[in-house]
Each structure stands twice: as structure tokens, then as C-alpha cells.
Amino acid sequence: MSEQQKMEKSKKRTKICLITITVAFLVLMLVVPLVSVLASSLREGFGFYIQAITTEYVRSALKVTILATVIAVLINTFFGICAAWLLTRFSFKGKQVLATLIDIPFSISPVIVGLAYLMTFGRLGWFYPVIRAFNQFFGTNIRITFAIPGVVLATVFVTFPYVSREIIPVLNAEGKDEEEAAALMGAGGFTIFRKITLPQMKWSLIYGIILCTARALGEFGAVNALSKTRGETFTLPLEIDALYMSGTETSITAAFAVSSILVIIALIILFARNFIEHRYKNKN
Amino acid sequence: MDDTVKNMAKSKNTRVIPGYHLTLGIVVTMLSVIVLIPLASVFMYSIRISPREFLELITKENVRNAFVTSIGSSFLAAVFNTVFGLIVAWTLVKYEFPGKWLLDGLIELPFALPTAVAGITLSKLYSDSGFFGKALAKAGIHVAYTQTGIVIALIFVGLPFVIRAVQPVLEKMDGQYEEAAFMLGASPKKTFFKVILPELRPALLTGFGLAFARGIGEYGSVIYISGNSAKNHTQVVSYVIMQKLSYIDYASATAIALVMLVISFVLLLFVNIVQMKQSQRTNLL
Numbered sequence: 422m423s424e425q426q427k428m429e430k431s432k433k434r435t436k437i438c439l440i441t442i443t444v445a446f447l448v449l450m451l452v453v454p455l456v457s458v459l460a461s462s463l464r465e466g467f468g469f470y471i472q473a474i475t476t477e478y479v480r481s482a483l484k485v486t487i488l489a490t491v492i493a494v495l496i497n498t499f500f501g502i503c504a505a506w507l508l509t510r511f512s513f514k515g516k517q518v519l520a521t522l523i524d525i526p527f528s529i530s531p532v533i534v535g536l537a538y539l540m541t542f543g544r545l546g547w548f549y550p551v552i553r554a555f556n557q558f559f560g561t562n563i564r565i566t567f568a569i570p571g572v573v574l575a576t577v578f579v580t581f582p583y584v585s586r587e588i589i590p591v592l593n594a595e596g597k598d599e600e601e602a603a604a605l606m607g608a609g610g611f612t613i614f615r616k617i618t619l620p621q622m623k624w625s626l627i628y629g630i631i632l633c634t635a636r637a638l639g640e641f642g643a644v645n646a647l648s649k650t651r652g653e654t655f656t657l658p659l660e661i662d663a664l665y666m667s668g669t670e671t672s673i674t675a676a677f678a679v680s681s682i683l684v685i686i687a688l689i690i691l692f693a694r695n696f697i698e699h700r701y702k703n704k705n
Numbered sequence: 706m707d708d709t710v711k712n713m714a715k716s717k718n719t720r721v722i723p724g725y726h727l728t729l730g731i732v733v734t735m736l737s738v739i740v741l742i743p744l745a746s747v748f749m750y751s752i753r754i755s756p757r758e759f760l761e762l763i764t765k766e767n768v769r770n771a772f773v774t775s776i777g778s779s780f781l782a783a784v785f786n787t788v789f790g791l792i793v794a795w796t797l798v799k800y801e802f803p804g805k806w807l808l809d810g811l812i813e814l815p816f817a818l819p820t821a822v823a824g825i826t827l828s829k830l831y832s833d834s835g836f837f838g839k840a841l842a843k844a845g846i847h848v849a850y851t852q853t854g855i856v857i858a859l860i861f862v863g864l865p866f867v868i869r870a871v872q873p874v875l876e877k878m879d880g881q882y883e884e885a886a887f888m889l890g891a892s893p894k895k896t897f898f899k900v901i902l903p904e905l906r907p908a909l910l911t912g913f914g915l916a917f918a919r920g921i922g923e924y925g926s927v928i929y930i931s932g933n934s935a936k937n938h939t940q941v942v943s944y945v946i947m948q949k950l951s952y953i954d955y956a957s958a959t960a961i962a963l964v965m966l967v968i969s970f971v972l973l974l975f976v977n978i979v980q981m982k983q984s985q986r987t988n989l990l
Contacts, residue, residue: 432893436800443796446789447808449837450861454826455814457836461829500735507728511720519732521977525740528969530922532943533962536950537743540750545955547746578739601721610723632816639819642924642943646950658821658925665825665929673829680822687817694817695810 458684461677473675474682478652482660482679485569489576489644489656490637496577497633498626501584506618508585509592510600520589526581534578535646542566567649572656575643580633587629588622595621628697635690638683657683747966751959762960767935768945772964775942778852779920782859787913790867791905797868798875812869815862820925827858828929850932852939858927859920866919867912874908907983914976918969 463470473479508520526534541548542565556563565571603613619626641658648654651663657679664676751759762768796802797809815823831838831848841848848854882904886896924943931939940948942965949958 428893435893439792439796440800440802442789443793444802444804444808446793447811450864451808451811451814453836454823454830454861455811457830458822458826461826496735496739500732503728503731503735506724507732510722511725513725513729519736522736522741523732524973525744528918528922528973529744530924530943530946530962530965530969532924532946532950533747533922533965534743536946536955536958536962537747539950540746540955540959541743545750547749574739578743581740597722604721604723610727613722614724635817639822641819641821642947645924646947658819661819661821661825673825676825677829680819680825683819683822687814687819690817691810691813694813 455684458677458680461674462681464674464677465671469671469674470678470681473678476675478655478660478663479657479679481652482655482657483682485572485654486638486656486658488569489573489640490634492573493576493580493637494630494633497580497584498630500581501586501588501629502626504585505588505592505622506614508589510597523585524582526578527586531575531579531640531642531644532646534575534643538571538575538578538643538647539566542571566647567654569654571647572644572654575647576637576640579640579643580636583633583636584626584629587625587632591622591625592618624697624701628694631690631693631697635687638686747959747962750955751963754956754960758956759960762957763964765957767940768957768961770935770938771940771942771945771961774852774855774938774940775921776968778855778859778941779863779917779923782856782863782920783913783917785856785860786863786916787867787909790864790912791871791909794868794871794875798872813865815864820862820923821929823861824858824926824929827861827926828854831857831930849930850934850939851937852931854930854932855927855939855941858930859923862923862926863916863919866916867909870908870912870915871905874905878904907979907986910979911976911983914972914979918972918976921968921972922965 465473504523508516540546542552543549544566546566552563552565555561563570565574599617600613603617608616639658640656641662644656644659645662648656648659651660655663661676661679661683664672664679754762793812797805828849829835831841831854833839833842833847833849835849838847838849846853848857878901882900883896886900891899922943923941924947927941928944931941931944933940933944942961946958946961946965949955949961
């Protein structure tokens with residue numbers, strides 16, 4: 422056997438070996454858990470499944486989750502666009518610091534987010550007297566921690582940089598020449614944004630919104646610290662936790678049934694992500 | 706439109722595009738209200754704790770153990786993910802095989818799947834009656850409710866980081882490095898360790914750092930599989946903070962959180978330095 426053939430053979434062996442490791446690793450770590458959630462959710466039959474995902478608690482949790490997610494997506498999309506415009510279209514002192522500060526929520530444990538909101542708006546928080554004074558003056562009963570506003574705020578915090586992070590690199594790569602030309606020719610800010618910037622960042626904006634939605638739907642740690650009333654302020658992940666922790670065989674199956682809703686959403690998100698990436702690659 | 710032109714003339718001609726002050730105002734306000742002020746509250750509260758008390762709170766035995774468990778498990782999981790992430794990224798970039806598109810599309814599942822769902826699923830799979838747990842129990846290995854379980858959960862949540870950091874670098878590298886090394890007579894092994902691996906190092910370090918940082922703060926995916934027993938050292942730091950919060954022991958929760966913030970800040974700094982060096986290098990090329 423010649424040297425060349427030997428080399429070819431060893432190359433082929435490496436290839437088969439690496440493909441086997443990759444497939445085994447990904448199937449064991451990703452595919453099996455995915456299939457297992459869906460299988461576990463149907464263990465007690467389809468009738469039970471439907472029953473489990475339509476209880477009073479689950480419907481309430483679904484409402485809270487959707488509310489928090491919609492608000493988080495709206496706020497963070499608005500913020501993301503403003504931040505991207507500011508950071509990619511202007512240069513100013515402290516820009517790098519600002520960019521780093523915006524990314525803080527990525528690196529903070531969700532439990533600490535819960536703690537931070539308790540320290541701010543909770544009974545011991547410095548903002549608590551302000552809320553109390555407001556409530557006394559207007560006769561309202563606004564609460565933030567252990568109530569819906571806290572859940573929404575925590576969700577906004579954990580998803581804060583998700584939109585801006587996706588569009589900033591794209592706008593940076595596109596450069597600001599077109600906008601500058603348009604501005605010099607007398608176009609207003611909103612026209613420039615609508616006609617030039619928005620088309621440039623369209624796909625990354627959609628992708629950012631998708632990621633933000635995924636993260637908002639699944640937030641657990643931060644919300645767990647700020648929400649204690651099942652059926653009122655619980656989100657879907659908290660409801661799953663409550664069902665799983667009650668420990669009976671049927672409630673665990675119910676937990677997986679509720680989980681399957683989020684799994685299906687996660688799969689749709691992955692599909693959308695791959696679709697957008699594919700389009701983006703084809704365009705370039 | 707006239708206003709814009711007037712404003713333009715006023716603003717020293719450097720900023721032609723409108724909206725600087727408006728967006729600066731919005732960004733700084735929103736960032737402060739949502740992120741900075743709540744975080745500052747944690748720092749403000751921690752100032753009230755005396756240094757001695759602070760030290761006492763964070764060196765209690767269960768807290769110390771939780772830090773060791775969290776940092777140790779995250780480190781192991783990140784190392785594991787770096788090795789396997791490199792293999793997976795390499796295979797996905799260099800080879801074609803049936804079902805590749807599906808596996809490639811599933812890589813980000815841990816990002817898209819809520820952590821609590823991941824947590825209960827892994828816990829069930831690896832418990833002694835579960836799909837993996839049963840087989841492992843026969844071999845005498847128990848995963849659920851042990852530190853091994855924590856590492857498994859952290860491997861799951863950290864899995865995409867290294868793969869997604871390495872993949873684009875490998876794609877850009879095309880065959881020229883390998884060809885050059887081959888022409889110069891290097892063996893495939895030598896080519897890999899002397900030529901390719903150094904090129905991948907920044908991406909590997911970035912992925913490692915991100916997976917490590919994520920693991921230290923992880924909560925939802927870990928708490929179900931870990932068992933949370935102080936005796937068996939299976940409590941992670943996030944769990945201890947949550948426990949202190951439910952006992953309304955805010956001083957301990959704040960002190961532990963502060964140490965954790967410092968650790969994740971250091972890791973983030975490390976990742977940023979690696980990335981900065983990398984971009985400097987690519988700019989030189």
C-alpha cells in the first residue's frame with residue numbers, strides 16, 4: 422500500500438470516527454430529551470393531556486406569560502432600535518462603556534435579577550416609600566413585587582439586550598454613508614429610518630424579536646423570586662415547577678404536558694431561526 | 706425638515722444624521738430604570754453590611770460549598786463542552802452526512818428551551834427509573850441528585866456556546882492552511898495541533914468563557930436534577946440565594962449575589978479581552 426493510500430484510509434477513519442461522536446453526542450444530549458418531553462406529556466393519554474393544559478391555573482399562567490412576553494418584546498424592540506441607532510450612527514465619548522452596560526443582563530444570574538427588584542421595590546427597597554406615598558395619595562393599591570408588574574419588569578430585564586445585540590453588528594457592517602447622504606439631502610430622521618435603516622436591519626430585527634420572545638416565555642429564576650401566587654402571578658414555567666414539585670405521578674405528567682406547549686414554541690423558534698439564517702446567507 | 710437642517714448647522718457639522726440627543730436620552734433613561742438602578746440597589750444594600758459580617762456570611766460552610774460546587778461543575782461542564790464542541794463544529798463544517806441539517810438546526814435548542822423545562826426533562830431522564838438513569842443505575846452510576854447531575858445539566862445549557870463560536874471561524878479558514886502545512890510535509894496530527902488549533906484558540910476561549918459564566922449563574926435547569934442537599938454538596942449558588950430570599954435573609958442573599966456578580970464580571974472581562982485581541986489580529990491580516 423502506498424503512502425497516499427494509507428493517508429486516505431486514515432483520513433476516512435477519522436471522518437467516520439468524528440461523525441459517530443458528533444451524532445451520538447447530539448442525539449443523547451438534544452434529541453433524546455426533546456423526544457422524552459413529548460412522550461412524557463402523553464403518558465396518561467390524549468384526553469388527560471388536553472385536560473392538563475386547560476386547567477384554570479394553566480390558563481391564568483398562559484395569560485401572564487403572554488402579557489409579560491408582549492410587553493418585554495415591545496419595550497426591548499423599541500430600546501434595541503434606539504440603542505442600535507445611537508451606537509452605530511454616532512461616535513461619542515463613553516460609547517464602549519454604554520455598549521458594555523447594555524449587555525449586563527446577559528451575564529447576570531436570573532436569581533440576582535429577582536433579588537435586585539426585591540431590593541428596589543420590595544418592602545426593604547428604597548423605592549418602596551415612594552410607591553406607598555403614591556398609593557396613599559391616589560388611593561390606589563399598586564404593588565410591584567409579588568404582583569404582575571414585578572413579573573413583567575423582571576422579564577424585561579432578562580431580555581433587555583436581545584434585540585439590540587442582533588441589529589448592532591448588521592448596522593455597523595452596513596455603515597452610515599446612505600443615512601448621511603439622505604440627511605444631507607434634507608430627509609428627516611423618521612424618513613431615513615423607514616427608507617434606509619429599517620430595510621437594512623429587517624431580518625436581524627425579526628431574529629432579535631424571535632430570540633427575545635423565546636427568552637421571555639421561558640424566564641424562570643427571576644420571576645420565581647418575584648411571584649408567589651399560583652393562579653394569579655404565575656407564569657407557565659412557574660406553573661410547570663408547581664406541578665412537577667407536587668410530586669404525584671399524574672401531576673408530573675401534567676407538568677410535561679404544559680412543558681410540551683413551550684417545547685413546541687421552542688421548535689417553531691428554531692425553525693424560524695434557521696429559515697432566517699438561510700435567507701440571510703443566500704442574500705450575501 | 707427645516708428644523709433638522711437648522712439643528713444640523715448648529716451641531717458642529719459632525720453629526721449629520723438626526724436623532725443623537727433623542728436616542729441618547731431614551732437609551733440612558735431606559736438602561737438606568739430597568740437595569741442600572743435595580744442593580745445599584747443591591748450594591749447600596751450591601752454597603753450596610755459591615756465587612757466582618759459580610760465575610761462571615763459568605764464563608765459559612767453551606768455557602769462555601771455552594772461556590773465550590775457551582776464553580777467546579779461549571780468548569781467541568783465548560784471543559785467538556787469545549788472538547789465536544791470542537792468535535793461537533795469540525796464535523797458540521799467539514800463533513801457531509803445524512804441528517805446533518807437537522808442536528809445543525811437543533812444546536813440552539815438549549816437557548817430556545819425554557820430552563821425549567823430542560824431541568825425537569827433531564828431530571829426525569831437521569832433518575833434511577835428514567836431512560837438513561839435505569840441503564841446507568843445497573844452499572845452502579847447515579848446521576849440524578851448528585852454532582853454528576855449538575856454537570857450534565859450545565860453541559861446541556863452550555864452546549865451551543867463553543868459550537869457557535871468555532872463554526873464561523875472554521876468556515877472562513879477554508880483549506881489553505883491545511884494545504885500549506887501538507888505541502889510543507891506536516892502530518893495531519895501536527896497540522897491540527899500546530900496550525901489549526903492555534904487559529905481556533907480565541908473562539909474556543911470565548912465559547913469556554915461564555916459557557917462557564919452561564920453555568921455559574923444557572924438556576925432553572927439545575928435545581929431539579931441536583932437534589933439541593935447541603936449534606937451531599939449538591940446546592941448551587943443560585944439555589945442558596947433563592948433559599949435565603951424565601952427566608953427573607955436579604956443580607957446573606959445580597960452578600961452571596963455580590964460575590965457572584967464579581968465572578969461573572971471577571972469572566973465577561975476575560976471574554977471581551979479575548980475577543981478584542983482576536984479582532985485586532987484579524988484587522989492586521
